[in-house]
Amino acid sequence: MAKYTVKFVKGDYTARQEAANALKAVAYVEHHFNSGPSTAGYVSVVVGSNASQTSKNWGRWYAQAIGNAFGVKLYQPDGVVVGGFGGRGDGNLKYTRMPALLLEPLFCSNPLHAGWIRSAQGQQRLAEVLADSIRRFFPDGGTIAFSVGHKYKTSSPKDRGAEVFGGGMEADYAELVLKAAQALLEGEPAAALDQVKIRRGDALLQAIDVDPDTELRWDPVTKTLYL
Numbered sequence: 001m002a003k004y005t006v007k008f009v010k011g012d013y014t015a016r017q018e019a020a021n022a023l024k025a026v027a028y029v030e031h032h033f034n035s036g037p038s039t040a041g042y043v044s045v046v047v048g049s050n051a052s053q054t055s056k057n058w059g060r061w062y063a064q065a066i067g068n069a070f071g072v073k074l075y076q077p078d079g080v081v082v083g084g085f086g087g088r089g090d091g092n093l094k095y096t097r098m099p100a101l102l103l104e105p106l107f108c109s110n111p112l113h114a115g116w117i118r119s120a121q122g123q124q125r126l127a128e129v130l131a132d133s134i135r136r137f138f139p140d141g142g143t144i145a146f147s148v149g150h151k152y153k154t155s156s157p158k159d160r161g162a163e164v165f166g167g168g169m170e171a172d173y174a175e176l177v178l179k180a181a182q183a184l185l186e187g188e189p190a191a192a193l194d195q196v197k198i199r200r201g202d203a204l205l206q207a208i209d210v211d212p213d214t215e216l217r218w219d220p221v222t223k224t225l226y227l
């Protein structure tokens with residue numbers, strides 16, 4: 001049996017958090033994409049004003065991993081925004097009784113980012129980082145609550161968030177990423193938690209299982225990675 005069960009929580013944001021509490025979810029993720037001027041492009045992760053250290057560490061790890069996967073810089077200093085941008089986003093998280101993140105990994109309004117958001121490979125890479133982060137911070141498994149930002153609100157059923165450059169809406173792409181992460185979490189066996197991966201762009205060339213405590217050493221002279 002899979003270690004993780006993913007539940008999509010719907011309704012207004014407070015109701016979603018209460019639903020996750022009732023499910024005794026071990027982690028909560030609300031997925032958005034950011035939007036602003038076309039040149040804006042950074043990773044940010046909101047945690048609640050009452051966030052636990054686990055939420056902050058998980059958010060930092062996710063932001064760093066997205067930054068590395070896409071070559072995108074972090075909202076300074078470490079990608080994590082406690083209590084939201086001027087309070088925006090806090091109400092989406094602060095009623096949860098488990099570690100919770102509001103993800104804004106890329107910008108809908110940035111043409112380069114929008115290309116990633118609209119592509120199946122980009123969505124898969126976002127899903128892989130999210131699933132990896134959940135396996136790392138919640139290794140015992142459990143119920144994971146996913147919330148698609150904007151979509152399925154009782155009070156505003158037509159909200160889909162921001163327009164994505166080139167076509168489509170923020171919430172629909174966020175939902176595709178969360179569905180892909182669900183497939184990764186529910187489909188994969190619990191073993192092989194740590195892998196060293198070799199990639200060229202979006203293509204995964206090789207994945208090698210390693211012990212979680214393996215110290216990797218890269219020799220730039222001989223271009224050799226020692227496991």
Ligand SMILES: [Zn+2]
Binds near residue numbers: 150170
């Ligand atoms: Zn949004």
